[in-house]
Amino acid sequence: MGTESDTYRHAAEILTRGESHRVWSLIVTIFGDLAQAEGERISGSALTRLVGLMGVKPEAMRVALHRLRKDGWIESLRAGRGSLHELTPYGRAQSAEASPRIYDPVRSYPDRWHLLLAGTGEMSGRAQLEAALLTGDYLSIGPQAAMGPGPMPGDTGALMAVETDRWACPDWVRAQVCPPPVLAQYDALHRDFTRLVAMLDADATGLSVPEAAALRLLVVHCWRRLLLRHPDLPAGFFPDGWPGSKCRGLFCSLMARLPSPTLNRLESSLTDPDSVSAALS
Amino acid sequence: MGTESDTYRHAAEILTRGESHRVWSLIVTIFGDLAQAEGERISGSALTRLVGLMGVKPEAMRVALHRLRKDGWIESLRAGRGSLHELTPYGRAQSAEASPRIYDPVRSYPDRWHLLLAGTGEMSGRAQLEAALLTGDYLSIGPQAAMGPGPMPGDTGALMAVETDRWACPDWVRAQVCPPPVLAQYDALHRDFTRLVAMLDADATGLSVPEAAALRLLVVHCWRRLLLRHPDLPAGFFPDGWPGSKCRGLFCSLMARLPSPTLNRLESSLTDPDSVSAALS
Incomplete structure (x- = not known):
């Protein structure tokens, strides 16, 4: 060369x-x-x-x-x-x-995002949260939550789901x-x-x-x-x-x-x- | 009598x-x-x-x-x-x-609610979440999250905050x-x-x-x-x-x-x- x-x-x-x-x-x-x-x-x-x-x-x-x-x-x-x-x-x-x-x-991103929340028990969507995170579409936020782009899915099963168009990100999430x-x-x-x-x-x-x-x-x-x-x-x-x-x-x-x-x-x-x-x- | x-x-x-x-x-x-x-x-x-x-x-x-x-x-x-x-x-x-x-x-309720999320570390808002729950205005959702009525507060410090007008509640939260x-x-x-x-x-x-x-x-x-x-x-x-x-x-x-x-x-x-x-x- x-x-x-x-x-x-x-x-x-x-x-x-x-x-x-x-x-x-x-x-x-x-x-x-x-x-x-x-x-x-x-x-x-x-x-x-x-x-x-x-x-x-x-x-x-x-x-x-x-x-x-x-x-x-x-x-x-x-x-x-x-x-x-x-x-x-x-x-x-x-x-x-x-x-x-x-x-x-x-880069443009959707206006709406959604958050999925699992509880602590076995029937509280832990496995579903893990599955959602495996798709690569979600940001894991602490052990219980994941955030993904777009409106919330139609059927969120055992997960608490929250649709949002406004949020604030603390330093630990940014890091x-x-x-x-x-x-x-x-x-x-x-x-x-x-x-x-x-x-x-x-x-x-x-x-x-x-x-x-x-x-x-x-x-x-x-x-x-x-x-x-x-x-x-x-x-x-x-x-x-x-x-x-x-x-x-x-x-x-x-x-x-x-x-x-x-x-x-x-x-x-x-x-x-x-x-x-x-x-x- | x-x-x-x-x-x-x-x-x-x-x-x-x-x-x-x-x-x-x-x-x-x-x-x-x-x-x-x-x-x-x-x-x-x-x-x-x-x-x-x-x-x-x-x-x-x-x-x-x-x-x-x-x-x-x-x-x-x-x-x-x-x-x-x-x-x-x-x-x-x-x-x-x-x-x-x-x-x-x-009963009427606000259209907008907000969710506060703590992480696992000490600097990730755990103490702030506890303080929010003590006000009685929040519903605790699992160990990491709390949901309260109205828009999200202006300063959410070390907590992740998400404002929402649409959500889905699973059975474990209802129970x-x-x-x-x-x-x-x-x-x-x-x-x-x-x-x-x-x-x-x-x-x-x-x-x-x-x-x-x-x-x-x-x-x-x-x-x-x-x-x-x-x-x-x-x-x-x-x-x-x-x-x-x-x-x-x-x-x-x-x-x-x-x-x-x-x-x-x-x-x-x-x-x-x-x-x-x-x-x-």
């Missing part, structure tokens, strides 16, 4: 910080960003060169692709001497579900939604995204097409990975000073500065000898 | 059922019903005869009045050879606060609000009030003024005593089949059949020789 541009090397360094991204998850990011629509495929060679720019070895990528096929995310087809990879319908659905949370310039280590990661991401925007503005033309694509994907991946560390909730659930909205604003600025290439343009740029030499060196 | 009318004796029997009413509480009922307004006083002799009709001995009444004076509910003044009793401003305020709950033909023994008392009161209405309709003219007053007061007292066994909540918080609204309807029918006498009329009827003989015999 010795022939990348200085801008790319510095930018990628900021986003990786010596931390190795999980390849499985990185490939999910790549397909979600570049090839989410039905029929969109990425060739094995282009994918190898793209992840190579992010420091991922071909063997690691093959292992990850194998696991993604086993888990039903990715389908691979032989094409001549190479192969083509695409999301399965399941993978597409998962990507589509995650996309608004990642890409929306401003549970976004604990200090996650808040620190937000602060770091805010600094990193700020630096990246400045770097790109200072050197707008210094990136090759594959570099711009790789950088975009690293940005999406860092952002997506941090979002997954906490539940999807309005700002009022987060600690004071949480820079979530500012980070989202910077993320959108970076997306505008690093627009997604068409798959054709990316494929041809990655099979262009200069790019290839950069990607494989 | 041998010269009361049959109707009174049967009716009073239904309402007392061998159970002795606490005299202190009975006198609170009497003043709340007959002499709640400022300046309204009941003479010692009229009071003695009135409670005598309910089976209360003069000594028991004197002890109760002494305690009520000590507790700041009642003031007593000497008047010639007798005495006059009246509610203190504190007693009047307490009575006035309880009256709507007792006498309203239909907590109105446990089986209280529900059984409601069913019994429903039967008793139904019988009383029928008795009064069958023999509308058979009661003397003091008997009608005493019967009215026994009805109010039984009703008030049962209401105090559970928190003041809308029907949706009570077990299915709870006859609370039906009991309230019957209570209002009884109040209409046993209208409150003016204090003057009551005093003169209780010093009328016939009534006196009835009351003192």
Whole structure:
């Protein structure tokens, strides 16, 4: 990886910080960003060169692709001497579900939420509360309660249910939604995204097409990975000073500065000898 | 008490059922019903005869009045050879606060309620929740939550607060609000009030003024005593089949059949020789 541009090397360094991204998850990011629509495929060679720019070895990528096929995310087809990879319908659905949370310039949430409450006895909905929490749609609030978006369900069985359009969140709930280590990661991401925007503005033309694509994907991946560390909730659930909205604003600025290439343009740029030499060196 | 009318004796029997009413509480009922307004006083002799009709001995009444004076509910003044009793401003305020709950033909409740939630840690509002419950304005729902009428308070500190205009109550909350023994008392009161209405309709003219007053007061007292066994909540918080609204309807029918006498009329009827003989015999 010795022939990348200085801008790319510095930018990628900021986003990786010596931390190795999980390849499985990185490939999910790549397909979600570049090839989410039905029929969109990425060739094995282009994918190898793209992840190579992010420091991922071909063997690691093959292992990850194998696991993604086993888990039903990715389908691979032989094409001549190479192969083509695409999301399965399941993978597409998962990507589509995650996309608004990642890409929306401003997150919007329902006006109404609901709270489920269990009592202490066996017949007081404990098991139902556990089941609700397992869906991932609820925020656990202490041992007895869970809060979820939208109106309350029609049949709440043994649970007390309360529908609400107004609430106040104390510090202990905010710290549970976004604990200090996650808040620190937000602060770091805010600094990193700020630096990246400045770097790109200072050197707008210094990136090759594959570099711009790789950088975009690293940005999406860092952002997506941090979002997954906490539940999807309005700002009022987060600690004071949480820079979530500012980070989202910077993320959108970076997306505008690093627009997604068409798959054709990316494929041809990655099979262009200069790019290839950069990607494989 | 041998010269009361049959109707009174049967009716009073239904309402007392061998159970002795606490005299202190009975006198609170009497003043709340007959002499709640400022300046309204009941003479010692009229009071003695009135409670005598309910089976209360003069000594028991004197002890109760002494305690009520000590507790700041009642003031007593000497008047010639007798005495006059009246509610203190504190007693009047307490009575006035309880009256709507007792006498309203239909109870109305705020559209908005709020829920307070504590976590498990020390700094998560446990002490605040306990303090809220001590005010008597909240229904405890499991170890972590309490529900109260009206919008949520402005400053909820370490408590999670949720304002609501729609909720669903499971059986375990209903059974907590109105446990089986209280529900059984409601069913019994429903039967008793139904019988009383029928008795009064069958023999509308058979009661003397003091008997009608005493019967009215026994009805109010039984009703008030049962209401105090559970928190003041809308029907949706009570077990299915709870006859609370039906009991309230019957209570209002009884109040209409046993209208409150003016204090003057009551005093003169209780010093009328016939009534006196009835009351003192």
